[in-house]
Amino acid sequence: MTLKRIIEHIKNALSGVEEDYTIGSIRKAIFYLSIPMILEMLMESLFAVVDIFFVGKLGVQAVATVGLTESVLTIVYSVAIGLSMAATAVVARRIGEKNREAASEAAFQAISICAVLAVVVGVLGLYFAKELLQLMGGEADLVENGYRYTQIIFAGNISIMLLFLINGVFRGAGNAVIAMRTLWLANGINILLDPLLIFGIGFFPELGLEGAAWATTIGRSIGVLYQLSVLLSGKAVINFRWEVMRFKWHTVQNILKIAIGGMGQFLIESASWIILMRIVSISGSVALAGFTIAIRLIIFALLPAMGFSNAAATLVGQNLGAGHPYRAEASAWKAAHYTAVFLGSCGLIFFLGGDWIIGWFNANPEVVSIGGRGLGIICLGYVFFAYGMVMSQSLNGAGDTRTPTIINICVLWLFQLPLAYILAHHFDLGANGVFIAIAVGHSVHAVVSSWIFNKGKWKLVKV
Secondary structure, eight states: OOHHHHHHOOOOOHHTTOOTTTTOOOOHHHHHHHHHHHHHHHHHHHHHHHHHHHHHHOOOHHHHHHHHHHHHHHHHHHHEEEHHHHHHHHHHHHHHHHHHHHHHHHHHHHHHHHHHHHHHHHHHHHHSHHHHHTTOOOOOOHHHHHHHHHHHHHHHHHHHHHHHHHHHHHHHHTTTHEEEEHHHHHHHHHHHHHHHHHHTTTTOOOOOOHHHHHHHHHHHHHHHHHHHHHHHHHHSSSOTTTTSSOOHHHHHHHHHHHHHHHHHHHHHHHHHHHHHHHHHHHHHHHHHHHHHHHHHHHHHHHHHHHHHHHHHHHHHOOOOOOOTHHHHHHHHHHHHHHHHHHHHHHHHHHHHHHHHHHHHTTTOHHHHHHHHHHHHHHHHGGGHHHHHHHHHHHHHHTTOOOHHHHIIIIIIIIIIIIOOOOOOOOSOOOOHHHHHHHHHHEEEEEHHHHHHHHHHHGGOOOO
């Protein structure tokens, strides 16, 4: 394929023109879906790194506060991701069946459920911010200086949850370009506001760590307003006319049935991250800061790779809806191979330049040492991460959220967490022990997920 042809395909992928992904070249389908999804996740990972870069200038305690808050928030995000996963699966299946009205109805029900849950979580987080930080092992000074950041983030979590969910709707419909534009808008504003509000540049007030929370809340809220404008415009595949904006208990039951498995799946994974963070926190704020920065960088590479896994989920769902199970299977494996090449390249960079990269974010020699070693260890399992991500997400795209949940329980809780604790404390490896457990655990997760996907029972799931 010539360079001119590649550029033409990229332009088409980013144009937002509707495509039927149940026919034609699978490679082209993956390319057209994954390009905007990769760019969407790239902006999300860029935000994560830029945000921690500016927060890192406030000191080790500020970084540790963000790490502890996000560990708790991962539980909240799990709810949003679970609902998003269900919305993607149901919408993709309805689109594959060529039933756009049913797809729009499912999207409306999912958004309504998410909004109610977000309000409840926001109220709880606002009133119990200090207790949450204390529960996570935060030192007294950290809790007192950082709880307002936690309050703001929790109070504004409705924008974060809806952003995840509605983008899942757009991806399920195959309209990945809208999801990409949303995150670029939301995170672009967030990145712009971060230094302005944290350091008080120009006429902006100097809010310190609280400024980072306000930047996130404002950016995500604007992103959600953009999403809603698209849904109400009537121009997208999914659109909210009065006929579909009615409560339908049967549709809600169907979404919740899938979402509960998805929530459980990510709650298990999120809880494992919280416990890992708790294990590291025993070693103090310096170890926690090194761990937090390293994990942000790991996520920096993993999020764009999720573009491939999200593309696989959409293709699996739509092709099952169209009655093409073997095309769905082939799409997942091709996406996994492409992801492995991408993550393998990222892993090589982290392995060779871990200390140097960590040093960009915090100059403390201990933080650099801990974070650099962590990058070098985790990236050794990066190729395995690729297959675990894509196979799990493909099962989710088929509507089988139960199987990945069971895999997460067995691998992450019964294997990875005990291994992390033993290595960190019984073998006195500290944060290095946790990094080793993450690399080994996710490699085992990939092998198990690939084996189960290959058995093919997911092809029989009804949504």
